[in-house]
Amino acid sequence: MxxxxxxxxxxxxxxxxxxxxxxxxxxxxxxxxxxxxxxxxxxxxxxxxxxxxxxxxxxxxxxRQLGLQPDFSGRDTEAVAERDAVARLASGFVKPGHVVMIDSGSTAARFAQALAARDERITVVTNGFAVAEAFMRSGNARVMFCPGEAVARERGVYGSETCGFLRRFFADLVFIGASGLTAEGPTDVEAEACAVKRAMLERSDRRMLLIDSTKFGRRHFEIVCPLKSLSAIVADRPPDAALAEKLATNGVAVHAANREEGTA
Structure with missing residues (x-):
């Protein structure tokens, strides 16, 4: 042909x-x-x-299968420059004294590394091993690690104990990642991870989705939450017009690194 x-x-x-x-x-x-x-x-x-x-x-x-994705280490090698740009931009939203919740994804881990480098006096609540590890050399960050069932391929802990622990606290900001973002909301493969993300989103009025532009329009097995549940997305570049319109209609701010930082 x-x-x-x-x-x-x-x-x-x-x-x-x-x-x-x-x-x-x-x-x-x-x-x-x-x-x-x-x-x-x-x-x-x-x-x-x-x-x-x-x-x-x-x-x-x-x-791309709706119910499959690479494990944490596999995802960590994808769209590296894009996710680093997201991490740098997102770290600027955190101020001294803030309590932040960060989930266990590979983008969240890169964000944690950028945030830890600032060495601010903050409190971090997380279910991600890589997130917690990022702050081990920080002299100012207080890290509270969730209990739960450890899942090696995701480098995090999940389950009812994890969600119950999260609901004990309030946060100034919540940062979650996702495997995709559609007009219906962020999507992910793992149901356990989605449950943790939802529990975190309940604990703050400022709810940030960290996502690189390769995931725009990408559908996966489960919708994490409707768009209106997010305060903002932080991405390496703005989404296309159709998705941008949906985000605006639902009151979701868009922070794009190539517009706000001048990066590619």
Whole structure:
């Protein structure tokens, strides 16, 4: 089958169809089949990745299943520059004396590292091992770690004890991550993680979603909360017009690093 480079929608539909039959596809094989350059296929994969339909890999793409995601260490190697930009921007919202709740995701861990580097006198409540570890060298941060069932692949603790512990406290700010963000709200794969995020969101009037732009429009198994439950999102760049409109309609502020920090 040969398609011209101008038939982008048809090319991208074929890429998604290929990934429904095979867990991964190679850029070179797709270029040969489609009769276009490897660079054209790479641009298609980049766009499909931003839409949450596939996952970019070295030399090709992999399918995205609603109920599957890489473990913590796998996610920590994706969109590194984007998530570091989010972390730097988000750390500026925390002031001395604040109590902050931070969940266990890989973006939250990078945020914790940026926040710990400021060495502010703050209190951190978290269910994430990597978040707690980030503050171990801080002389000023007080860290309260949740009880619960430890899950190695997520580097966090979860369960009813975790949620019950969180409900004992109030926070100035809550920072959560998510695997995707749609017009209905942030989405994630793990039900236990969603429950912890919801428990945290209940404990503050300032509820921040930390998310990189590769997750815009990406759907996963469970909706964490409706958009109106968020105060703001912190991202590396603004979302597209449709999602931005939904966020504004629901009163969710958008803080974008490439606009507020001048980063790419």
């Amino acid at each position: 040969t398609l011209s480079a101008g038939k982008k929608a048809a090319r991208q539909s074929l890429i998604v169809a290929e990934l429904a039959l095979s867990p991964t596809v190679r850029t070179s094989a797709l270029a040969q089949r489609l009769g276009v350059s490897a660079e054209t296929v790479r641009r298609d994969i980049e766009e499909l990745t931003r839409r949450g339909l596939v996952s970019r890999t070295y030399g090709g793409a992999a399918g």
